Amino acid sequence: MVRATWPDPHPQGSTRQTIEQVWQYFCHLATLARVAYLCQIGQHAGMGTPLISIVIPYKQRLDNVRMVFASLAEQTLDRARFEVVVGAIGYDHRYLRLCQEYARRLDIATVMVERPWNTSHARNIALRQASGDVVVLLDADVMLPPRCLESMHRRYFADGTARCVIGQLIGYDNFSTTEAVAAAPFSRHRAVLARLDATTGLREDPRWRFEPVTLPWTMVWTGFVAISGDVVRRHGVYFDEDFCGWGAEDQEWGYRIAATNTPILLGTDLCGLHLPHARDAEINFAAFATNKARFLAKWPRPDVELFRASDSWVANREIGALRAEVSTALDGEGQSLGVARGTANGVDVLVVGLALDEAGEPVEDVLDPGTPRQVTPLIGLALPYADGDLAECRVLPRVLRLSERFRNMVLAEAARVARRVETPSPSGS
16 A cells, blocks of 8 residues: 655646646656556465564665565565565655565555654554564564564464564664765675574674563564564554654553563564664664653653663663562552652642552642642652752652662652752651
8 A cells, every 4th residue: 555645736837847747746646556556466466364564664765675675575484475564754756666676576565654754653554554463563774584584473473372572683783873874785685694594592682682681671672573463453552653753662662562461572583684874873862861751751650760760771680679679668568659749838849759559549648638639650760850840849758768879869850850859867767
């Protein structure tokens, strides 16, 4: 399927300009019709529900997606058993010509919209067209070794068990800024893919060298991840399109996958080759910080809070210790720590270190009675408020029962969000 926004068939300007633009319009129409026809031929060749739907978000990365298509065309899995569904942002006649080149080697369906780039939207418009038993999320710069799809399905999905399986991204570097990259020929990539296909026990991706993984959703990077299609469709687990820019939208998606009780696994001998491309690491990580804050505001929970306050590695390593310390800091069974925002003596106040009962309500009255309040099960390591957003933050003695590292994190965050911080004396702990 291809949707596109067309040039205006009645443009303003000279007669010559009008003729040229109308001619361009009909050329675009003819190209699209040809692509749709060839894609239809491919889909009729497969018939029925495919085993695998490969979902790719795309915008103006033609050299890379060409290599991705080339790698998919060499998969050992019968081409009738998988489809490629592309969510394309912006009309691109060069991309359509590429689809023509591969129409008899791959079943390619494209949903094309004209709007600003949003990775989550691009994935969603493709996901909603994906009919495979398994959905593979693949970035437009990740190539797969020839046996990848066949091996992945046999090992993880042939028995029908619902799973989310993460693949390694070989060659991925999200910390470096790259201005421009010259495209390499497919023959060079083919040699690397052949090596990956023949290698077992590979652990080049840093996620595979980290133990223990106690929060598997933090390891979800949608450059290459496979999930049972029924999980997506039955639970409506699509991407949150309010996330903009790079980062955290995939961990938030993984968080909701985990909430369905679907196991999230690091795949054994499952990997893709990441192709280099222009990137600005500083801009990316600024967007990442903004998106992590949105993640926390949406899901205010201690595990997300620790992820927001640190990173994936620290969150996995320290969540167990944090949970143990919080349990020790509380006095009653079934209680949890929380924060509450409201008014105290008419002042806009955030209270940190509250004890919450099993229903998530404060066990003590610290705010003006009968006034609006917002209570969230957070410890205070990271708070969904802007710098200096509150007049006052009151830290209760339970916070002092935490270890120095976590206690200092809470106090620093309180100082960030409030113009005045009131802390208890050590004797009150």
